Amino acid sequence: MGAPDEAGSRPFRLGVLISGSGSNLQSIIDRLHKGAAAADAGAGDDARAIEVSLVISDNVSAYGLKRAQNNGIPTAVFPMDDYADRVQHDLAMADELEKHGVDLVVLAGYMLIVTPAFLERFPQAVINLHPSLLPAFPGGTPIEDTMDYGARVTGVTVHFVDAGTDTGPIILQEAVEIKYNDTVESLRERIHAVEHRLLPRAIELISEGRVSFDEANPRFVIIS
Amino acid sequence: MGAPDEAGSRPFRLGVLISGSGSNLQSIIDRLHKGAAAADAGAGDDARAIEVSLVISDNVSAYGLKRAQNNGIPTAVFPMDDYADRVQHDLAMADELEKHGVDLVVLAGYMLIVTPAFLERFPQAVINLHPSLLPAFPGGTPIEDTMDYGARVTGVTVHFVDAGTDTGPIILQEAVEIKYNDTVESLRERIHAVEHRLLPRAIELISEGRVSFDEANPRFVIIS
Numbered sequence: 001m002g003a004p005d006e007a008g009s010r011p012f013r014l015g016v017l018i019s020g021s022g023s024n025l026q027s028i029i030d031r032l033h034k035g036a037a038a039a040d041a042g043a044g045d046d047a048r049a050i051e052v053s054l055v056i057s058d059n060v061s062a063y064g065l066k067r068a069q070n071n072g073i074p075t076a077v078f079p080m081d082d083y084a085d086r087v088q089h090d091l092a093m094a095d096e097l098e099k100h101g102v103d104l105v106v107l108a109g110y111m112l113i114v115t116p117a118f119l120e121r122f123p124q125a126v127i128n129l130h131p132s133l134l135p136a137f138p139g140g141t142p143i144e145d146t147m148d149y150g151a152r153v154t155g156v157t158v159h160f161v162d163a164g165t166d167t168g169p170i171i172l173q174e175a176v177e178i179k180y181n182d183t184v185e186s187l188r189e190r191i192h193a194v195e196h197r198l199l200p201r202a203i204e205l206i207s208e209g210r211v212s213f214d215e216a217n218p219r220f221v222i223i224s
Numbered sequence: 225m226g227a228p229d230e231a232g233s234r235p236f237r238l239g240v241l242i243s244g245s246g247s248n249l250q251s252i253i254d255r256l257h258k259g260a261a262a263a264d265a266g267a268g269d270d271a272r273a274i275e276v277s278l279v280i281s282d283n284v285s286a287y288g289l290k291r292a293q294n295n296g297i298p299t300a301v302f303p304m305d306d307y308a309d310r311v312q313h314d315l316a317m318a319d320e321l322e323k324h325g326v327d328l329v330v331l332a333g334y335m336l337i338v339t340p341a342f343l344e345r346f347p348q349a350v351i352n353l354h355p356s357l358l359p360a361f362p363g364g365t366p367i368e369d370t371m372d373y374g375a376r377v378t379g380v381t382v383h384f385v386d387a388g389t390d391t392g393p394i395i396l397q398e399a400v401e402i403k404y405n406d407t408v409e410s411l412r413e414r415i416h417a418v419e420h421r422l423l424p425r426a427i428e429l430i431s432e433g434r435v436s437f438d439e440a441n442p443r444f445v446i447i448s
Contacts, residue, residue, distance in 0.1 A: 133377055136360035150444040152397035153357055155377055173376035175399035180447060219374040223404060 011051040012207035015102035017110035018057050022064020024108035024129060027196035028052060029071050032203060048207050054100040056093055058112055074100065080112065090118035097122070104206055107161065108199065116163050124213070126161040127206070129199045131191045133157060133173055138166035143188050152178050154187070156194045158202040160221070169221045171202045171211060235275040236431035239326035241334035242281050246288020248332035248353060251420035252276060253295050256427060272431050278324040280317055282336055298324065304336065314342035321346070328430055331385065332423065335364075340387045348437070350385040351430070353423045355415045357381060357397055362390035367412050376402050378411070380418045382426040384445070393445050395426045395435060
């Protein structure tokens, strides 16, 4: 394992967008960044080196920025207030991501909605993590909404981002059972544990070229 | 197991409403009807005899009626066309159910929406089975809708019926993973297998008095 890169191969480069603590960024760093995957028993022969090339936050005090710096990963901050509108904000962010040669943009606890202008710059290459089994409980407070509804099963979704809110084609989902004595906090903890596994897994599959769209139904993501 | 009933105890009586083949009615008969549960290793000391007291169909040619008759269970047919409106239809049906002393009304593949006038006659005592993890994919073609959406996890919900469509408080849910080579038919088959387990389980819990509502959140069903 850990064979040297063939001539001409380059790492699969991630741009990770965050707004807060960056615990999902940490799971990407721990499991995938610069060969962490090679040490993983699950990594196959087709595993390609993955690198977090840039971490972007809209919030200058996001702890995730520290996590990136601790691992020698470049960071950039794009506060919304510095821009005339969301499109200008997103285009500046897209420029920075392109400058770093990013192959995939990962929204990992990024609290702003990205604009269609941003998505056009990274076609079928922006993914998001959502703590529910979409299409159930979209929006900003899914775990609270799930508990209020009295659901008994929820989960985690990793999906491609499209122009809607939490409506894009689904890559992976995993169920999480709700226990009768669960609180929002205890449920959130179990959901986080699944997120920390599912998001790196989706990134790995995409980096290996194993994720494509069904021509007959472009909502349907095929994993080979 | 199978201790004789104490004096004064009477069976917990079900009225089952169907429209078609009645495969879920069959699972209720096989697992619960007249002591089938007592033979089940899972039945506890608090198990109470359960009896399917009446099977109702809106459709005279529903095969489920035959299944009932094969087991000596009374049947009744209430075609919608025989009544001036849905309320008259449902009130006639409610009268028949009451005549049979029904404790719980189970919608098991019943394709009509029951009216609030019907629900008022059986407060918190009408349950429905739905082949998705509600609130995802409500309505009449949930399995098709789930596949069209490209979801990767779906499941089965048993819930109390309220005035909305598939919106009532959830009693039990169980996840079903969608495989990459699934068709609507192959998925339906695995969902049916879960339904045949989950609906009898919910009925059993209700018959044992183990299902109640959280006073702080009436949408939240407590199972003790």
